[in-house]
Amino acid sequence: MRNRAAKLLFVISALACHALPQSALPEPGTPRPFVVPNLVESKIANGLKVAVVQRKNVPLVTVRLLIPTGAKAETIEKAGLADLTAALAAKRTRTRTADQIAEQMEFLGGALVSGADWNSTLFSFTVTNDKLGAAMAILADVILNSTSDAKELELLRATRLDNLAADLKQPTFLANFVASRYAFDEHPPGGTPDSIKNLTRTDIVAFRRQNYLPDSSVAIFTGDVDPVRAKSLTAQYLGAWRSPKREVVERNLRTVRSEEPDYGAPRILVVDLPDSGQSSVSYVKRINDDGRVRCTSDIRCDSSPIFFPAAVMNSVLGGGYSSRLNQEIRIKRGLSYGAGSSFAWRLSSVNFITRTQTKDESAAEVAELVMNEINRISGETVPADELAARKLVINGDYSREFETTAELAETVSAIYVYRVRPAEMTTFVSQINGTDAASVLSFAKKQIMNGDFVIAGDFGKFRDDLIKRFPRAKVTVIESGKLDISKPGLQK
Numbered sequence: 001m002r003n004r005a006a007k008l009l010f011v012i013s014a015l016a017c018h019a020l021p022q023s024a025l026p027e028p029g030t031p032r033p034f035v036v037p038n039l040v041e042s043k044i045a046n047g048l049k050v051a052v053v054q055r056k057n058v059p060l061v062t063v064r065l066l067i068p069t070g071a072k073a074e075t076i077e078k079a080g081l082a083d084l085t086a087a088l089a090a091k092r093t094r095t096r097t098a099d100q101i102a103e104q105m106e107f108l109g110g111a112l113v114s115g116a117d118w119n120s121t122l123f124s125f126t127v128t129n130d131k132l133g134a135a136m137a138i139l140a141d142v143i144l145n146s147t148s149d150a151k152e153l154e155l156l157r158a159t160r161l162d163n164l165a166a167d168l169k170q171p172t173f174l175a176n177f178v179a180s181r182y183a184f185d186e187h188p189p190g191g192t193p194d195s196i197k198n199l200t201r202t203d204i205v206a207f208r209r210q211n212y213l214p215d216s217s218v219a220i221f222t223g224d225v226d227p228v229r230a231k232s233l234t235a236q237y238l239g240a241w242r243s244p245k246r247e248v249v250e251r252n253l254r255t256v257r258s259e260e261p262d263y264g265a266p267r268i269l270v271v272d273l274p275d276s277g278q279s280s281v282s283y284v285k286r287i288n289d290d291g292r293v294r295c296t297s298d299i300r301c302d303s304s305p306i307f308f309p310a311a312v313m314n315s316v317l318g319g320g321y322s323s324r325l326n327q328e329i330r331i332k333r334g335l336s337y338g339a340g341s342s343f344a345w346r347l348s349s350v351n352f353i354t355r356t357q358t359k360d361e362s363a364a365e366v367a368e369l370v371m372n373e374i375n376r377i378s379g380e381t382v383p384a385d386e387l388a389a390r391k392l393v394i395n396g397d398y399s400r401e402f403e404t405t406a407e408l409a410e411t412v413s414a415i416y417v418y419r420v421r422p423a424e425m426t427t428f429v430s431q432i433n434g435t436d437a438a439s440v441l442s443f444a445k446k447q448i449m450n451g452d453f454v455i456a457g458d459f460g461k462f463r464d465d466l467i468k469r470f471p472r473a474k475v476t477v478i479e480s481g482k483l484d485i486s487k488p489g490l491q492k
Helices: 002-019 081-089 098-107 129-145 150-167 171-182 193-198 201-211 227-238 307-318 324-331 360-379 384-400 405-417 424-433 437-447 463-469
Strands: 040-043 049-054 060-067 113-116 121-128 218-223 267-272 278-288 339-345 349-359 452-457 474-479
Touching: 040 227, 049 227, 049 405, 060 129, 060 405, 081 113, 081 121, 081 150, 081 201, 098 129, 121 129, 121 405, 129 227, 150 171, 150 193, 150 201, 171 267, 171 278, 171 349, 171 452, 218 227, 218 405, 278 360, 307 324, 307 339, 307 349, 307 360, 307 384, 307 424, 307 437, 324 339, 324 349, 324 360, 349 360, 360 437, 360 452, 360 463, 384 424, 384 437, 405 424
Parallel strands: 049 218, 267 452, 267 474
Antiparallel strands: 040 049, 060 121, 060 218, 113 121, 278 349, 278 452, 339 349
C-alpha cells in the first residue's frame, strides 16, 4: 500500500507540474549594498609591512605572509623552484619536524598552507583569535629557521614527480602546461619533470636568501584582530627577520612564437595524446599591458586601464554558467560539462585563455565554436541588457570576496601583488558599472584577436575535421611522449 500510494503521489505531482504554465524568467533583483572594509597599514622596524582589515562578526583571523616573488624569478631550467622552496620551508625547522608543525597547527584548529604562483609566494593560516599568538610563533619559526632539509626535499621531489607523471596524461593539465611556454613565454610554476629532478638544496637556500626579504613583504591580517595587536604580534615574532645583501638576478625569457597568425587563421598546436578519450581545447593570447604608468613614489599604481574592460568582456564571453561560451558549447550542444575564459594578470602583461574539454571527435567543432565567439565579441557591440546582467554577476562575485576572512585576505593580497592603491577596493563596483559597451568592444578588437589554439587529445580522431574547419591554419603536431617545453621547438 505504501509503495502504491507513493507512486500515485508521484504521478499526480508530475501531472500538476506539467500543467503549470511556463513563466518568463524573473528580472534581476536590486543589488544589495555592501560596505568595503577599511584597510589599515603600518610597518615594523625591519621594513615588513602590516596590513589589517578588522572584522568582528566571527572570532576568526586569517594571516597571510605575502612575499612578492614567485615563479617569475626562476629560469625554465629551475621551474618549480619558488613553489618547492615554499613547501619545503614548512617541512622542518631547527626546532620542529614536519609532523610537529602539522600537529601543532592542527591543535590550534588551523593548518599552515604554503606555496608560490607566478607572481608571489605565500604562507597562510586561519585560527580563532585566542590562538593567534601561538600560530604566529609557528609561522615565524618556518620563516626564520627553516633548514631546507635534504631528506624532506627528496620526499617532496618524489611526490611531485609522481603527480606530474599522472597530470601530464590529463588533456586539460597538458594543454595548460604547454600553453605556459608556447603562448605566454613563461613556464609552469609547478615545474617540469626535468627541472624538478635537477633542483638542489643549494638552489633552494639561494632562492630563500635572494627573495625572502622582510622589507619587500607584507603580513596581512583579516578578521577579529585590531591593527595595534596585529602590529605588535608581527614585531614580536617576525621582528628578527633580516634582509641580507641583495643579489640582482636577471631572468631571460626565450620566446617560442615565430610569427603572428593571420586574422581568422590561428596557429594550432596539437599535443597528440593517443587514447585520451577527451580533448582539451584552449584559445590562448598573451597581452602586453603598458598601462601601469601612474605610480607614486612607494610604487603604488592605479589599476591598468584595460583591467575593467577586460573583466566585463570576460564575464560576457566566458565568466560563468550564463556566459556565451558555456551557452554555445554546453547548454545548446552538450559538447562539454563547461566552457569558460579567464585572465591571469602580471605586472606588465596578462594571459588570456579559454578552456573547455570535450570528446576527441568534437574537438575541432568546439575550437570552431570558440573562434566564432572570439570573432563575435571582437566585432559586435554587446547588447545593453546582456552587458547589464554580466556587470551584476561581477559585482555579486566581488561582494562575496568579503564574506570570509580567507577570501578577504586573498583580495587584500591582490592589492600588494599588483601594487595598486588600497582605495581601489572601494571603487571597484563603480568602475565596473562605468565600463560601457564601446570600451568592451575596443578592448576585445585590439587585444584578444590573433591568438593561438592549444589542443591536447587524440589527434587521429579529429585530424580531418580540424583541417576542414580551419583550412588556412598552421597546424603543428607534437607527440606527447616527445614534448619538451624547455626546447625552442617544444620537442625533444
